[in-house]
Amino acid sequence: MNSGTTTAILATFSLLCTVASADIATVGVGATAPDFTLPSIGQSGDVTLSEFADSNLTVVMWIATRCPVSNDYNERMEALADDYRDKGVAFVGVNANKTESTEECVQHAQIHGFSFAVVKDDGNRVADQYGARVTPEVFVLDSKRVVKYHGRIDDSREISRVKAHDLRAALDALLAGDDPPRSEARAFGCSIKRVDQ
């Protein structure tokens, strides 16, 4: 890649991104997460969170199509959804980035073979309600939408270097009727690209 191309890519990145929102209250562990209805990026109409009440647990994941950190987790997200589907765990991906269109989300989900529902949070209304800040960032809810785990999926973008499988550990513990070994583990990633206030 020559320097001109690099500069162009970096300039494009700059245009695509906005600042992080610093003053957003996050729905804490133990609190009841807001219900929401958001349009599916697919052909299935709206998705309402409370419709997952029959699931043992629901994982709400803030994801992105262009964030390098989130994209490093695409395979892991799908593997988690697949591994826990038969255990009654539902996964919902939420894209709240104003810079990423529904069409782009559809293509992204197809390319990465997402089997879980992905919804578009235009205007980042639900991201604001949850206090989601970065991608990827997950909230694990029980059947009453009480937050049982919040934060990262694991501790490394590089899958071979993962030592703490925080989300997996939380799901395993909760399914066994125990508290997660860690109920919060700070998510690290790209800021959600919110609409201007």
Place this chain on the structure above:
Amino acid sequence: MQYKEGGSVRYFFSKYILVAAVAGSLTLIAACGQSEVTNSSVSVRIASPEQIHAHIDSLRGNVVLVNLWATWCGPCVAEFPHLTKVARDYADRGLRVVAVSVDQPNVVESAVIPFVTRHNAPFDVLVKDWSDPMLLLESFDANLSGAIPTSLLYDRDGKLKSVVERGLNERQLAAMITPNL
């Protein structure tokens, strides 16, 4: 070109290498990184969270602006030229800037060094090692959201005075810095 973990390495680039950079060959830069000294140099090293804080502590007596950033982060990339500007403008008044990159260590040569070189950063760039990113964030401030860029300003006594979790322009950076100089 080379880097090493835990130690300071300074990279010097000849005018010929800069020509090569303009021509678009980062590979050539890498191959010729040890060429003769000119007025262009940058400092990049991989460091653990402990080493990062030891470096910041070593600057006690100065006002220290720590910027958490990455080459893949658009707002960070947009902010970087403003950082280099204030670093130069306020150096005489005792400002020191430390850029802490959360890029993966395996992209130091391919991404971090070319970027920092292109901006001729007049400050040290420390790239977080493979350790847990959460530990680094918490070591700075337990309330950090996990989003970058983040700027943290320490006074001359090493006391954390200000935290901003968004990209800043030159004017905003100056407003953050100057009351503490």
